[in-house]
Amino acid sequence: MSMDNRNTSALFKRAEQLKRWEESETNKHSGTPKSPSMRRIKFSSGCIFLAACVAGDKDEVSRLLETGADIDTANVDGLTALHQACIDDNLDMVEFLVQNGADVNRKDNEGWTPLHATSSCGFLSIARYLIESGADLASINSDGELALDLACSDAMEDLIQRHIDEQGIDCEDARQAEEKIMLNDAKRWLRSDSTDCDKPHPKTGATACHVAAAKGYGKVLALLLDGRGDFDKQDVDGWTPLHAAAYWGQKEAVQMLLNANVDIDVQNYSGQYAIDIAQKDIVPLLDEARKNNLKRPKRRPASQIRYGGGMRITDTIENSIETPTKVIRVEVKPIDSKEKEEVPEKEN
Structure with a gap:
């Protein structure tokens, strides 16, 4: 895949994700008190957990985890809180989630891991952290693409390729x-x-x-x-x-x-x-x-x-x-x- 095609694909996917987020119940959820008639509407625990992660409220996220929230809960597209934190370039939340047990290799509905998303967005610090935390460099998405194939910059491609070489991964075998x-x-x-x-x-x-x-x-x-x-x-x-x-x-x-x-x-x-x-x-x-x-x-x-x-x-x-x-x-x-x-x- 050429660099232009990778960038176009990544940007299109990001735009679709943002559109779905804007239309999602999670985004519309607000802490503003509702009228008695509106209080009958209840959001799922997963929806509340994802909203807290997106808001960067680590205290609330910790509280929800203590009450049994699934750290790998996903939205309708299969995106977990870790996926979203990677897409949002929120290294602080990425580190917090991983340290609390988030699966760095969890795939969304299109087979994208957090590293796939990070590679396509070009966030080097997050990519480096995910790799150091055990991200699978040989994991392919539903298009048969490695995170390497989605790299949107030479720096990202060099980073992932270096670790692939160090781990002795055969990219064609993986695909x-x-x-x-x-x-x-x-x-x-x-x-x-x-x-x-x-x-x-x-x-x-x-x-x-x-x-x-x-x-x-x-x-x-x-x-x-x-x-x-x-x-x-x-x-x-x-x-x-x-x-x-x-x-x-x-x-x-x-x-x-x-x-x-x-x-x-x-x-x-x-x-x-x-x-x-x-x-x-x-x-x-x-x-x-x-x-x-x-x-x-x-x-x-x-x-x-x-x-x-x-x-x-x-x-x-x-x-x-x-x-x-x-x-x-x-x-x-x-x-x-x-x-x-x-x-x-x-x-x-």
């Missing part, structure tokens, strides 16, 4: 970590009787197929399509994997889904078909698929699902991962050792 985890999990699912590959995320309703389609993880998607899942499943917004692939411009994933004969006539909960939200270069693919929507088996094996260039997925599944990441709305985590033991493998 591809999610895809590698999913690829290994997909292989395990195919060898087992587990139905986890079709299990939706409890908050977003997205399945592994949604993730792979939206991010263009072709090798992962091929294995999932060869499995036992429902690949027309809708998330909480009514999006199918085809909607996700079309919206985020994953042409290869769209073609794979079409070859697997997914339903192109599913509407999301806003009444939109995949073609209605698709990137321009995806529209002809979907338009042609609609014209040639002949009856055929619901799903075809991965050996028949081909990339645009005609290469079989099963011939290339072990190749190195080169696909860049895109936005997605679900966090993917590796299966822990206990869960792995519970997944039976089929006998050869």
Whole structure:
């Protein structure tokens, strides 16, 4: 990402955050006494805690923590008090929150850690403090970006790069970590009787197929399509994997889904078909698929699902991962050792 694009992205995100803050209940909350009729309105403890942090009232924050407030409570965008203190360039509050146990690696809804936010805003003192406090330099956001990728100045980039070098972090490995985890999990699912590959995320309703389609993880998607899942499943917004692939411009994933004969006539909960939200270069693919929507088996094996260039997925599944990441709305985590033991493998 170029420096100009980074700055534009960071400024746009900051503007959006400020707009949401201005419209939020937290910002509108006031200590001014209300009339008896208005006193019936009660703010959540999380809302009050975030407001106290933004106001810089450490005495009130301490009191709330003593009464059980969660220091990592987040607003509707997943921003914690630590995120907000970083965005506001409030080093004093950042130090106070971290010293009281705030998670320096907590992610917001877009996968941004406090260090991502700080890097994009260019606050060197806070970035230095977060790194010294254990901020994960290898953490990626939902766009597959490291904090390094969002650095808005040469000084910030130099600071983060120096610590990356000191810690021996491989940036490309970090950016591809999610895809590698999913690829290994997909292989395990195919060898087992587990139905986890079709299990939706409890908050977003997205399945592994949604993730792979939206991010263009072709090798992962091929294995999932060869499995036992429902690949027309809708998330909480009514999006199918085809909607996700079309919206985020994953042409290869769209073609794979079409070859697997997914339903192109599913509407999301806003009444939109995949073609209605698709990137321009995806529209002809979907338009042609609609014209040639002949009856055929619901799903075809991965050996028949081909990339645009005609290469079989099963011939290339072990190749190195080169696909860049895109936005997605679900966090993917590796299966822990206990869960792995519970997944039976089929006998050869």
